Amino acid sequence: DTGVSQDPRHKITKRGQNVTFRCDPISEHNHLYWYRQTLGQGPEFLTYFQNEAQLEKSRLLSDRFSAERPKGSFSTLEIQRTEQGDSAMYLCASSSTGDQPQHFGDGTRLSIL
């Protein structure tokens, strides 16, 4: 049983560019979550999917952010027109049911030049 996989591990881009991250959850985990973690802080929730349905979005998810999970398996998180404040670690987590512990991937570290 492989863990949650995220790609890429690191992304460096110029301000104003678009970036897309991918998350492959643990096999057969229907619940998938995205979080953002800045230096010295705990993760902050961004959005939640149950299968392909996006059921919850944080107010942190501005209109420059979009997330999809088209077939209920992997998910993508896109940030358009990146800003300096988007620099953070983006973490993906999955769980088998809504009340089971969430298991996290290693994250994608985004750096905006």
Next chain:
Amino acid sequence: AQKITQTQPGMFVQEKEAVTLDCTYDTSDPSYGLFWYKQPSSGEMIFLIYQGSYDQQNATEGRYSLNFQKARKSANLVISASQLGDSAMYFCAMREGYGGTALIFGKGTTLSVSS
């Protein structure tokens, strides 16, 4: 008000000693879950232990135990017989309600274990 409060920015302990990491929470929902995660310097978030609000007994997982005091709204993590590999950031988190909701994390406590 903060939902999860971890008041210890850093803790220091010697190998083989026990250490308690504090966590208090705030919720009016009768159904909730409490979690502890470990984040080493490499960055991955590792699940350690879970306590449900209706669980009668404190959760234990190997060297980890959760001291759950519902009336005081505290969920402290106890690590017995500390090891050098326990040096990491530790986060307390809460899920409000039952199922499929976001975790709310505290700011974390850095644990340093020395030989």
